[in-house]
Amino acid sequence: MxxxxxxxxxxxxxxxxxxxxxxxxxxxxxxxxxxxxxxxxxxxxxxxxxxxxxxxxxxxxxxxxxxxxxxxxxxxxxxxxxxxxxxxxxxxxxxxxxLQVPQLPHPSVPLGRDDSENVELRREGIPPSFDFVPLDHVALLERHGWADPERVARVSGSRSYLLKGEAARLELAIISFALDFLAAQGFELLSTTALVRPETFVGSGHFPGGEDQVYKIEGQELMLAGTAEVPVNSLYAGEILAEDLLPLRYAAYSSAFRSEAGSAGRDVRGLIRVHEFKKVEQYVLMQANEAAALEMFQAILGNAEELLQALELPYRVVQNCTGDMGAGKVLMYDLETWVPSEGLYRETHSCSYLGDWQARRTGLRYKGADGKVHYAHTLNNTGIAAPRILVPFLENHQMADGRIRVPAALRSYLGGRELLGKAQP
Known part of the structure; x- marks a missing residue:
C-alpha cells in the first residue's frame, strides 16, 4: 500500500x-x-x-x-x-x-514481462564435470531407499514427500546449519506457526491476488502460510516501536504450505515443487531509510550466498524484472542453484525489499528521534528451504559409486560423516 x-x-x-x-x-x-x-x-x-x-x-x-x-x-x-x-x-x-496499488520499483530494476526477461548479474562456483553418467535426485533417493513417494502419496496425495534415513538427517542438518549461521550473523531465531488469520496475508501483500495459493482451514478463520514472512510481518501489527529497537532481524523457521495452483504438469517431479515444506526465512523490520535498507538488502542476500557457498553449490544471482517482482517489491533478486540433471539453474532463494509497502498495510510503525511516527521498511530473503535445496545438493555432490559427498561445513551436523549412502557398483 x-x-x-x-x-x-x-x-x-x-x-x-x-x-x-x-x-x-x-x-x-x-x-x-x-x-x-x-x-x-x-x-x-x-x-x-x-x-x-x-x-x-x-x-x-x-x-x-x-x-x-x-x-x-x-x-x-x-x-x-x-x-x-x-x-x-x-x-x-x-x-x-x-490494496492493489503497487510499490514503485527501484530505478535499477530492468523492464520486462516475466521471468524470461530477468537479468543474470553474476555466477558463483563451477558446475561439476562428471566422469560418469550422473543421476537425478529422484534416482539417487531411490537408489539408497531414502524416499517412499508411492506410500506417502496414498497418505497425503500427490506432490507430498517423505524422506527416510540419511536423507531425513541431511534435511535436518541443512536446516540446523542455516539457523546456526544466521544466529551468528545476529539474527534472532524464531520457531513459528504456519497457522494465521486471513488479515496477515493482506498485511504481507499476498492478498488480494494470491488466494488460490493458500490452504484454508474449513470452518475456521485460519489459513496455512507459505512462508514465515506472513506471520512474522504481523507480530507488531498496529504497534508503535521505539526506534532504538530497530532493526529487528529474525531467522524464522516454520512449516510452509502452498497449493501451487496453476502449476500442474510443471516442475512437479520429485522434491522440486511440493505442497508442504520446511523453510528458514530472513525477515527485517527497520527504519525508513532507503540507503540503509539497500545495504541491508545486500547483507541478507550475502547471507544466502554464504550458505550456498558453504554447501559448495554453484549458483547465479538474477535481478528480477518489473513483470516478475510482485506488486510490493522495490527491488528483488533471486538466487538460482545449478541442477546438473537439467543443465540449468533453479530458483532456491528470493530476496526482496518492500519499502513501507507492507508496513502501511500492517501498521508497522516506530517513533523516530525527531519525535514523529514513521512507517517502517521491511525486507525478506530465504535462508534455506527444504526439501528443494536437496535437489541440487544431492545431484552436485554425487560420486561415481553413488555415495553423496558431505561438504566440510555440514559434517559436524552429521556426526562427522564425509559421505552418505553406501557404495554401489
Whole structure:
C-alpha cells in the first residue's frame, strides 16, 4: 500500500508502476473515490459542527425556539446516520483499490514481462564435470531407499514427500546449519506457526491476488502460510516501536504450505515443487531509510550466498524484472542453484525489499528521534528451504559409486560423516 497523499500528487508514477509490473489497476476510479470520500467527510464534519452549534443554543432558547432547535438537532442526527453507510461503502471501495496499488520499483530494476526477461548479474562456483553418467535426485533417493513417494502419496496425495534415513538427517542438518549461521550473523531465531488469520496475508501483500495459493482451514478463520514472512510481518501489527529497537532481524523457521495452483504438469517431479515444506526465512523490520535498507538488502542476500557457498553449490544471482517482482517489491533478486540433471539453474532463494509497502498495510510503525511516527521498511530473503535445496545438493555432490559427498561445513551436523549412502557398483 502506498501513501494516499503520494498517489494523489504522483498519479503518473503510480500508473507507470502498475503498467511495468503488469497490474490491472483502475487508478482513475481510485482517485474518483478518494475525491468522493473527501467530499463525504467534509459534509459529515459540516453537519456535525452545525449539530454541535445547534445544541449549544437549546438551553438559552425560548420555549418556542427550543422545540424548533431540538427538531433541527434530530434532523441533523438522522442525516448523519443516513450518510454513514455511504461513507463506509466508499471507504471500503477505496481501500480495496489501495490494496492493489503497487510499490514503485527501484530505478535499477530492468523492464520486462516475466521471468524470461530477468537479468543474470553474476555466477558463483563451477558446475561439476562428471566422469560418469550422473543421476537425478529422484534416482539417487531411490537408489539408497531414502524416499517412499508411492506410500506417502496414498497418505497425503500427490506432490507430498517423505524422506527416510540419511536423507531425513541431511534435511535436518541443512536446516540446523542455516539457523546456526544466521544466529551468528545476529539474527534472532524464531520457531513459528504456519497457522494465521486471513488479515496477515493482506498485511504481507499476498492478498488480494494470491488466494488460490493458500490452504484454508474449513470452518475456521485460519489459513496455512507459505512462508514465515506472513506471520512474522504481523507480530507488531498496529504497534508503535521505539526506534532504538530497530532493526529487528529474525531467522524464522516454520512449516510452509502452498497449493501451487496453476502449476500442474510443471516442475512437479520429485522434491522440486511440493505442497508442504520446511523453510528458514530472513525477515527485517527497520527504519525508513532507503540507503540503509539497500545495504541491508545486500547483507541478507550475502547471507544466502554464504550458505550456498558453504554447501559448495554453484549458483547465479538474477535481478528480477518489473513483470516478475510482485506488486510490493522495490527491488528483488533471486538466487538460482545449478541442477546438473537439467543443465540449468533453479530458483532456491528470493530476496526482496518492500519499502513501507507492507508496513502501511500492517501498521508497522516506530517513533523516530525527531519525535514523529514513521512507517517502517521491511525486507525478506530465504535462508534455506527444504526439501528443494536437496535437489541440487544431492545431484552436485554425487560420486561415481553413488555415495553423496558431505561438504566440510555440514559434517559436524552429521556426526562427522564425509559421505552418505553406501557404495554401489
Amino acid at each position: 502506498l501513501d494516499l497523499k503520494f498517489i494523489r500528487e504522483h498519479p503518473g508514477e503510480v500508473r507507470r508502476a502498475a503498467e511495468v509490473k503488469r497490474i490491472d489497476l483502475d487508478l482513475d476510479e481510485l482517485l474518483r473515490l478518494d475525491r468522493e470520500l473527501l467530499d463525504l467527510k467534509q459534509r459529515t464534519e459540516t453537519m456535525q459542527a452545525e449539530r454541535n452549534q445547534n445544541a449549544k443554543l437549546v438551553p438559552k432558547a425560548s420555549p418556542e425556539e427550543r422545540a424548533h432547535l431540538i427538531q433541527k438537532g434530530k434532523d441533523l442526527g438522522e442525516s448523519l446516520k443516513n450518510l454513514e453507510p455511504e461513507l463506509r461503502a466508499v471507504e471500503n471501495a477505496l481501500r480495496h483499490l489501495l
